Amino acid sequence: MSSIHTPPGDIELEARDLTVLYGQTPAIRSVSIKVPDRRVVAFIGPSGCGKSTLLRCFNRMNDLVPGARVLGEAIFQGANLYGAGVDPVDVRRRIGMVFQKPNPFPKSIYDNVAFGPRINGYRGRMDELVEQSLRQAALWEEVKDRLDASALALSGGQQQRLCIARALAVEPEVLLMDEPASALDPIATQKIEELIYQLKQTYTVVIVTHNMQQAARVSDFTAFLYMGEVVEYGPTQGVFTNPKEERTESYITGRFG
C-alpha cells in the first residue's frame, strides 16, 4: 500500500504494524492506520477482510478469542494498549463497543444502562446518568415511561440504541461500532446514522460496515481493507469518488465482495 495517510488534527487511535493471528492464520497483516480525534472513520471491505478484527484490537476484545495473538502496537492517546501493565478492563471502559446484533442484557432498560456505571464504581446520581445516556442515544423519549420494562420488549432498532446508550453510560472516549445497523431495517438504520453524526461531536467513532452508502454517509475517513491489509485510506469523499487503487474502485463499484 501507499504510505500511511495521516488525517489532520489530533490522532486518537493508531494501529502500528498490527498483525492478528488466529492460530496460524493471519486475520490482519501489518496494518497501520491513524484515527483522528472526534471524527468518524469507516472500515469497509469484503467479508473476512479483517475489518472487525482490526476494530476489536482497539478495545482488546481479541483477548477473549481463544487462540488469537496480537503483534504490533495499538496506540490510544499516545500509549500502547498492548503495553505491559495495561488492564484490558480499563481499556474497554474508555473505548466502548457496539456489536453487530443488538445484545441488550435480559434485564430492565434502566438496568441495562446502569450496569456499566455500577461495576465501574460510578459515584454520581444514577438516575441522571441513565437519562443523559438514553438522551444521547436518542432513546429517552421512547422509553422514559417504561424504564422498568424488559429491554427485550424493545424493537431491534431501539435495542441497538439502548446498547449505544449503555456504552455511553461508562463515559468512554471512543466508540467502536461493528456493523451496528446490519441487523436493522432502513428506518432504524437511518436513526443510528443520525446518531453517529451527533456522537462525533463528543466521541471518536470507528465503524465497520458492509454498506458502502452508509460509509459514505456517516464517515469522514474511510479505510478499505482487503485480505487483511489496508488497501486505501483517506477522506471518505476521495476514497469513494476518486479511489487511487484499482482494488478499491472495483470493490466500491460492486465488482466483487
Next chain:
Amino acid sequence: MSRPDDVERAAPAVAPPTLPLVPKPVVRRSGAASTQSAAASTDAPQEPRPKARAFKPGEPSRFALRTKGRARFGTFFATICFLATLVGVLVLMVLLVDLLRDGMGRLTLTFIDGFPSRFPDRAGIKPALLGSAWVMLLTAMIAFPLGVGTAVWLEEYAPDNRFTRIVETNIANLAGVPSIVYGILGLALFVRTFSFGRSILAAAFTLALLILPVIIIASQEAVKAVPNSIRLGAYALGATRWEAIRHQVLPLALPGILTGTILALSRAVGEAAPVILVGALGFISYVPSSPMDNYTVIPFQIYNWVSRPQMAFAELAAAASIVLLILLLTMNAAAIWLRNRYTRKL
C-alpha cells in the same frame, strides 16, 4: 437506502459525497456483460421459454406419489408413539391406584406424627420424615455450591486442555455410577475416616456426592445456554470476568441451575441403598435435632416395613410411599415454579 434525501438527513452539515454508482467509464470485464443483457431482456421481445415441467399427455409420470399410503404411514407412526406414551402413563396410574388403595387407610395424623412401633396401629413416620428433611437440607447445602462452582469453573474459567476434558468426562461417568457404590464410599470416607459416624452429616455428604455430577451437568448446560453476546456485552462495558459471570451469566443460568438441583435432590431423597450403607437406623424413637444425630429416612423406613411379613406393615409401607411421593411431587412443582418465575422476570 441510496435515495438522495436519506443522505441529506443523515449528514446535514457536510456535503454528501456523491455516490459513484457508475463512477466513470471503466473497461468492463466479461462479467459485466450479463447485467446489460439482463436489463435488455425486459424490453426486447422474448424467446419462448420452456416450462419447467413439460407435461406430455400419455407419458407415464416419473413419480410414484402414493400420497394416501404415505399419509397412512404417518398416522400409523403417530399411533405407535401415542401407545408408547400410554404404556408409561397407565403403569404409573396402576402403581398410584394400588398405593392409594393399600395406604390411604393408614394415612392418618397418628401416622404422620407418630414414631415407629411394633404395633402397626401406633406406628408412624415422624422421625423418618424429619430425617429426610434434615438430610435433604444438608445435602442441598453441600451439593449446590460445589456443583455450581464446578460448573462455572468448567464453563467460564477452565482452559480447553486435556485436564479439563478428563475432568468433564469423569463427571459424566460419575453420573452413571450406581448409588450403592456411593454408599460404600460414604461408609469408608465419611463414617470411618472423618468419624462422622452414623450421622445425618455422613448421609448428607454421601448423597451430595451422589447427586453432584447431575447438578454439575445441569448447571453446565444452563451456563452454556447463556449467549456469548451477553458476556461480550458485559466485557465491552469494562466488566471483569467475575462481574460478567455474577451479574449477567449466573442470573440467566439460574432457572436451569435450580431446576437441575431440585430434580437431583428429589433423587437423593428417594434413595435407600446408600443411606443404609452409611448407617441409617431401622428403628428410631426420637426426632433428630442436630447434624450429628442418628437418623432414618423415608425410603429406608419403607424398606423396613415392606420386609416384614404382616399385612399391616405392607399397608404402612404404602402409606409412607404416598408421603414420599407427595414430597417429591412438591419438590418438582417447586422446580417448575422457580423456573417459570425467573424466566418471566427477564
